[in-house]
Amino acid sequence: MSVDTAYTELMEFQRQTEALAQVMGRLSWDQETVMPRGATAQRAEEMAALEGVLHGRRSDPRLAEWLELAMPEDDEAASQLRLIRRMHDRATKVPSRLAQEIARVTSAAQGIWAEARAADDVSMFLPTLSEVVRLKREEAAALAAGRDRYDALIDDYEPGVTAAAVSALFDRMRPRLVALREAVLGAAFQPPPLSGHFGLEAQVRMARDLAATFGYDWSRGRMDMAVHPFSSGSGCDVRITTRVVETDPFNCFYSTIHEVGHACYELGIDPDYALTPLGAGASMGVHESQSRIYENQIGRSRAFTGWLFGRMTERFGDFGVADAEAFYATANRVQSGYIRTEADEVHYNLHIMMRFDLERGLIRGTLEPEDLEEAWNTRFLEDFGVAVDRPSHGMLQDVHWSVGLFGYFPTYALGNIYAGCLMQAIREAVPDLDDQLARGDTSGATGWLRENLQRHGGLFTPHETVTRACGFEPSEGPLLDYLETKFGALYRL
Known part of the structure; x- marks a missing residue:
């Protein structure tokens, strides 16, 4: 090993690690889409074994030697080293035994959660959730090394962000969001919900068309069904999932657009970064900015919903909505629903604030898993004014805690904030954007995002x-201004 060869050797080693991580991601995709139910126990062992291999590579002592000797020749190489060093530092703090056990337990937990959710039975899931929380507390303690344990987990998804910063952000956002919600729900004008029956096959065909409209590359992707929609993969293999409710096509259509936002981010990264640390999104908050801006600022805009109304009329005939303006109002209808993934833009961040407080309590030990259902139901009633009617509408609705994604939820709100800033920049750069969207042409917005953000992958820090991309420091202001303007006009406030 020498100074002259250290960077090359390091990147060759890392390329294999990245390839193996993609294989593990494909196993997760298979588990959530097509794996037979009887394979759960075996898959858990497979995931644990592969995690052991990956953890061994990420904590390999040779990485420290290469990182010490490697001399970056440009900014790209410096960023590669920054991300590899971060990965190595975190891996060396977590014992291999613990990393493998987390992989094993969370792989099995996902199936147990899905069955408990379908049965509306918290007791089926509680022992497994308790084990997941125990393991994640242990991991957080190892990573924190005396710092805040929840901060250590947030850092996995949004490097540099702390619970204190998120809490202060939410404190600033909450008054304006609550005031807007109260004004909207108390408005004289209330758009009716969509009603009727929309068949599965017709919805799936429409979802595929919407994916293509937003630039999804079907030669490097596919779409399948999942209990909880997600996107998976990077480089030349980026897959999406959706779900269908035959009385609510918006569930399918906007879940699809959301996941296409994630997928197009990965597909838009410079191909030279493939199978390197730069070949993925900068953070989950930045990732969520893409999915949320595709879904909401673009997909639920007045201009685009006007186009979508025409396409739905062609596919489904008269489905009970009078015209494009009524359709726009229905597509943006505000209501205090139970489900985060179906929440309107006004309520969505309030859902995240609740989950942030609950999961921070679980990791810090101020809330125990056996008390989570009562804590969830109490907080939901306080925040939304509605009593949770069943567990699948409450603590069992999200997949995240079953698979150990503690610290992930705040990135959804950060993604909304980033999306607000990005849309402000897009509208300045693309003055005829609404004319384009009214024709079903999203390329002005998606092309700007690809050029100014997506292609860079992990080259820069999230901030x-x-x-x-925006040309200014991100803050919550553009998002809140956008929401107040949009919903104030829509609800004739």
């Missing part, structure tokens, strides 16, 4: 990624 730098958004700041460079």
Whole structure:
């Protein structure tokens, strides 16, 4: 090993690690889409074994030697080293035994959660959730090394962000969001919900068309069904999932557009970064900015919903909505629903704030898993004014805690904030955007995102990624201004 060869050797080693991580991701995709139910126990062992291999590579002592000797020749190489060093530092703090056990337990937990959710039975899931929480507390303690344990987990998804910063952000956002919600729900004008029956096959065909409209590359992707929609993969293999409710096509259509946002981010990264640390999104917050801006600022805009109304009329005939303006109002209808993934833009961040507080309590030990259902139901009634009627509408609705994604939820709100800033920049750069969207042409917006944000992958830190794209420091202001303007006009406030 020498200074001259250290960077090359390091990147060759890392390329294999990245390839193996993609294989593990494909196993997860298979588990959530097509794996037979009887394979759960075996898959858990497979995931644990592969995690052991990956953890061994990420904590390999040779990485420290290469990182010490490697001399970056440009900014790209410096960023590669920054991300590999971060990965190595975190891997060396977590024992291999613990990493494998987390992989084993969370793989099995996902199936147990799905069955408990279908049965509306918290008791079926509680022992497994308790084990997941125990393991994640242990991991958080190892990573934190005396710091806040929840901060250590947030850092996995949004490097540099702390629970204190998120809490302060939410404190600033909450009054304006609550005031807007109260004004909207108390408005004289209330758009009716969509009604009727929309067949599965017709919805799936429409969802595929919408994916293509937003630039999804079907030669490098596919779409399948899942209990909880998600996107998976990077490089030349980026897959999406959706779900169908035959009385609510918006569930399918906007879940699809959301996941296409994630997928197009990965597909838009410079191909030279494939199978390197730069070949993925900068953070989950930045990732969520893409899915949320595709879904909401673009997909639920007045201009685009006007186009979508025409396409739905062609596919489904008269489905009970009078015209494009009524359809726009229905597509953006505000209501205090139970389900986060179906929440309107006004309520969505309030859902995240609740989950943030609950999961922070679980990791810090101020809330125990056996008390979670009562804590959830109490908080939901306080925040939304509606009593939870069954567990699948409450603590069992999200997949995240079953698979150990503690610290992930705040990135949804950060993604909304980033999306607000990015849309402000897009509208300045693409003055005829609404004319384009009214024709079903999203390329002005998606092309701007690809050029100014997506292609960079992990080259910059999350904050730098958004700041460079927007031309200004991200803050909650543009998002809140956008929401107040949009819903104030829509509800004739």
